[in-house]
Amino acid sequence: MNSMESSPQLPIPFLQSLERALGNDETAEFMQAYQEEAPTSIRLNPFKKGVHLDESAKIPWCDEGYYLANRPSFTLDPLFHAGTYYVQEASSTFLYHVLSHLAVPKDGVFLDLCAAPGGKSTLLSSYLGNEGLLVANEVISARTQILKENIIKWGLGNTIVTQNDAGQFQELAGFFDLVVIDAPCSGEGMFRKDPKAIKEWSPEHVDLCAGRQQRILDQAGILPKAGGYLMYATCTFNQKENEQNVRFLTEEFSYEPVRIPLGSDWGIVESEIACDSGLFYGYRFFPHRLKGEGLFISILRRPDTSVTTTPKLHKEFRHPHLKRVSVRDIPSELSHQVERVNEESLYALGSAYFLFPKRFQAEFEFLAQHLNLRYMGVFLGEASNGQWIPSHEWAMSILPKDLVVKWEVNLDHALQFLRKEPIPMDGAATGWVLITYQEYPLGWVKNLGNRINNYYPKEWRVRMS
Structure with missing residues (x-):
């Protein structure tokens, strides 16, 4: 051999x-x-169009994805911190093509069950745009923080970040239009990029991962509504974690096969999966056949006769921490500065205020009763000692900010701001000022006249010189 x-x-x-x-x-x-060196690719944020690339470098199955000729220092690019693009492996952007082909309703409710660090979640968020709602879930606390940061930078405000085990979703059977399960796996497809995955790999580890994946599928198979979809994915090549788990899913739950058309020159390998209920399909990505890493995806559809859960908006919302508020309840500085505040739902968490899409208020309050929330909608800011403190989350969001004071900076000053260092602002207005780079918000400073306080989140600050 x-x-x-x-x-x-x-x-x-x-x-x-x-x-x-x-x-x-x-x-x-x-x-x-x-x-060979693994290719570098990014996916643009269609709601923050700050990056322009050569169309010839486009990923063939994703209109928003592009290959880069080399890997730059993303840490030193303010547009990366502004959420104008996400660094995502090219194969995983195939989800864009799947959504486009299936034409899944954009006004639906999606679930990314194993969401961290957020590549597929930000893609789903872009697809849903101003019409739909995404639940981005991660069971591991540290990874939930990474997921939350990426969702905040993406800035669309259509997402709830939760931290739950798959078994804690049982009350949500038939609730979602699409469920994405990018399951924890043995990582064979990432060997080129992640030497740690090679060290952890063994036949026993493959068996362990396959069993863990079956447990997740056994708990999540009931979550798509009638006519909804489940997408199962791993970054492995072996059949135990892929085709055999698709068979397991179809044995436990009623699903219909979905076949996705492929470009003749894409290099993606379609496999047929013989199940008791029919012939299903899988799509495998090999690094020698295409410009990307290893991946497996299979898409299944719930029959129209399956269960659908549709929550109703109740007169009262009872929650141990959250409460509904109206525009009359919030600080005047907030209501005067945040456009659209009258058009959306408002919630208070102590002295902190969140804006959430009103059209999904019933769904949000239903989810809030069953899931462990870590973030939702757009955190606008909080009232502290009689003063209003605007949030970094609001700065990063795509909510209009025509009524706030802005200060445009160059690259050097943008990096100083991201490092939480002082920046020159001679002539700037006093009070809260939104720092922008190429007109994209980076965060807040408070100009006190004799000094400037930098409110960029300390846990996010750039440490690279």
């Missing part, structure tokens, strides 16, 4: 399974691609 000898750093049992699936010649092609 020449391919094994050429790359001893990859586990022998993995290479043996790869050769059984691809054959010797194609395994050699895989190994050659494995030795």
